[in-house]
Amino acid sequence: MAYQTFDPPTVETADIAARIARLRAQFGGLKIDGLVIPHEDAYQSEYLPPSEERLAYATGFTGSAGRAIVLEDRALFITDGRYTLQSERQVPGDIFHRVSQPDEAAAWMKANLKGLTLGVDPRLHSRADLDRLKGRAENLSLAYLDANPVDLVWNDRPAPPRGRVVAHPLAVAGRSAADKLADVRAAMTTDALLVASSDAVSWIFNWRGADVVHTPLVLSRVFIPREGLATIFVDPGKVGDDLVAALDGLAVLSPADTFLAALAELSQGKRVAADPDRTPEAALAAIEKRGTLVTVTDPTLKLKAVKNAAEIAGMRAAHHRDGLAMVRFLAWLDRNAVGLTEIDIVERLEAYRRDVGAVDVSFDTICGSGPHGAIVHYRVDRSTDRTVGADEPILIDSGAQYPDGTTDITRTIVAGTPSADFRVQFTRVLKGHIAIAMQRFPEGTMGSELDPLARAALWRAGYDFQHGTGHGVGAYLAVHEGPQAISKRSREPLLPGMIVSNEPGVYRTGAYGIRIEALCLVREARVPPGGEQAMLSFETLTLAPIDTRLVEPLLLSAVEIGWLDAYHARVHGALAGDLDADERAWLEERTRPIASL
Incomplete structure (x- = not known):
């Protein structure tokens, strides 16, 4: 399927x-x-x-x-x-x-x-x-x-989802549900907390589901008292006996349709914390019926966003497999792009990911050829599907769900020879991508402070892009995860263990789109000689070559060329041993140092 x-x-x-x-x-x-x-x-x-x-x-x-x-x-x-x-x-x-x-x-x-x-x-x-x-x-x-x-x-409204809940193994979750509940309670300052975000509930209890397409979460909420059993509001028919048994001593289940009435009862006489940005008004009003509402930022957001060692290892492993799929796909596309349709391309990429163990895509693949590339979130269907012509750009933004991680990558190619204008624009986008990827920054830095780095080369030429530079990503969860982001509006400090995308772009309506995206792990950085302040940096997790045939080297500094050559050397070193001879030869060519081109 x-x-x-x-x-x-x-x-x-x-x-x-x-x-x-x-x-x-x-x-x-x-x-x-x-x-x-x-x-x-x-x-x-x-x-x-x-x-x-x-x-x-x-x-x-x-x-x-x-x-x-x-x-x-x-x-x-x-x-x-x-x-x-x-x-x-x-x-x-x-x-x-x-x-x-x-x-x-x-x-x-x-x-x-x-x-x-x-x-x-x-x-x-x-x-x-x-x-x-x-x-x-x-x-x-x-x-x-x-x-x-x-x-x-809505007379023909579909039935609500009833995706089966499955356990997310401790080996990839990294911490037990009991440990996570303890972490949440340690962050609480009230008698109880309502967690209204389904991805947070799925993360706390180490389970995954199939209620939402491409996102393995379980539609659910949880009321967590400071002491005693938590109450999870979920359709009990989704949860097998083994998972119910695993909740013994931690939580009980309550049908989702009892949520508002039960929440009012559970809140009686208690100070209950809830996040007004992520909790429906009806739920806040239910708390206020019998309890005292305390508005807070949901503490599970940051707890979930800072990945533990097992989650980071899983994300690295997932990106290794995804890199193999991407190299095989890009090598195939390099040989065959002209005459393919956008749907042909999407289906072949999906097949390569299946071969390396993907269980789903993480969102509908964006494959925009020619003018469709300028539609930032273009989704091809049979009425819009177009055939790739000679020398046309193709923007492919895609990702996959693996049992141990979530990926999201964008690569832009040209089915033939790029125009001089395209190479200049591609290089400006690349300069922004590199600026984020190699930046060292002090602890406490917010995403909004880094965002201009991705735009500077475009701004100097009179261009910009109308989306954020980066979003948070979950570990076999939602491909869009908060609170971290790199954007003009993000006021959340980046912390070691958070994962964000790095995806500047430029879009020429009616002509083409360019975007270069990788996922990056925030990690502690070595303080430079003579430096005095603790620093952070990004580790690029994504492993796939960036097409150097589209680059205008004269627009890159020596430092930028050094970063690109080092990245390609790492991609080659990580993937070449798992490829066949033809795939290795293609990767060897695509990861050659800039000076040798």
């Missing part, structure tokens, strides 16, 4: 118009002037099971970030810069005013929401999100709805 499918979106504009009309027909009875439809589900997830894709149902948009505001006579669709082109293709412009810049969204809301009452489903919005929404327009009111209007008109 394939890890991903290529069925095109089937929602016609007329169908979306009819759905919006049915939503608007409910406004009078609900005494609201409009409705907010977020992308997030009740677990505040980025990636959703089909039953929770309300935004896609109402708008046609299949990306992982966005929201809609539907009024009686107009509607707004909001996403971010990664999805500008995708939203223009999927979301009908005659129904929604589409924006992807925060200032544009703010201006529309200020102009159109004054004095209105918007309906919201408190099970889908965090309190922090609702507080921000209230401030978007003068005298804007929010009405908390008992039932979601989208669910009421």
Whole structure:
């Protein structure tokens, strides 16, 4: 069975118009002037099971970030810069005013929401999100709805997922569930903590699931008292007797549909901590019914983000296998690119990963040839699939899930000879990638402080990219993980053991896209001679050559060339012994020092 499918979106504009009309027909009875439809589900997830894709149902948009505001006579669709082109293709412009810049969204809301009452489903919005929404327009009111209007008109809504829960072995988890619970309790300052993020629950209890495509988490929440048994809210039918037995003395299970009522009971007389950015408003209100809410940043975020020795070893092993798959794939693509379709390329890459033990992809592969490369989160389907022409660039952003780690890598190639302009742009992106990869930085440095390094070469030439430079990554969990990131907005200090991506890019609408991505481990660095302050640095985990045929060496400094040559020497040394003769010969050629080209 394939890890991903290529069925095109089937929602016609007329169908979306009819759905919006049915939503608007409910406004009078609900005494609201409009409705907010977020992308997030009740677990505040980025990636959703089909039953929770309300935004896609109402708008046609299949990306992982966005929201809609539907009024009686107009509607707004909001996403971010990664999805500008995708939203223009999927979301009908005659129904929604589409924006992807925060200032544009703010201006529309200020102009159109004054004095209105918007309906919201408190099970889908965090309190922090609702507080921000209230401030978007003068005298804007929010009405908390008992039932979601989208669910009421979604006649063919899929059934909720029932993915089986499996144990995540201690050898790769590194710490037992008992130890992790102890770590969480050591970080608590209240009588109890509500952990509302499913990936955190999966991490604490060393289990993995199949509730969400490409992300092996179990949709669940946990209430952790300072003493006594934790209560995990999950569909008990997913959890086998062996896993229930492993929870003995640690936790009990409670059906997911009892969550709000049981949470109110468990909170009685207690000071309960919860993260307002990651917990639905309905859950916070349930705590406040009988207990005292204390808002905190979820301590499990940082505990999960700082990988232990076993998790780091697993990530290194996963990247070694992934590197073998990528080398075999890139060697094949080098010989065959012209005339292939984007789907051909995606399917072959998936096959190479299967051969080295991948159990899934970590997200739908982004394979954009020519102008499709400029669509940052392009997802090929049978209606958009195009054939690669001679000398066309191809951007391939992909990753895999292995039992011991998660990968995410982007390589950009050209099916033939690159243009001089392309080589210059590729080299500017490469300079940004190298700047991040080789930077030494003091303890306490935040991602926002490093982000400009990835953009400097592009800025000097009048270019930029409209996405973050890097995101956190889980260990056989979510490919997007917080709190760490490298972006303009990230205020989280980077700590040893965190893993982040390094992925600057540049995108020329209608022409091509370029992105170079690797995953990096934050680690302690040697203090330079004469230095006085403890320092950190990045270790690049990803093992795959960067195509030096696309590089303009005159634009690289001697230090940058030294880094690239050293990286390629490490890639060759790590992988060559596990390749056959033809693959080794290809890798030898692709990892030659710059000076020998």
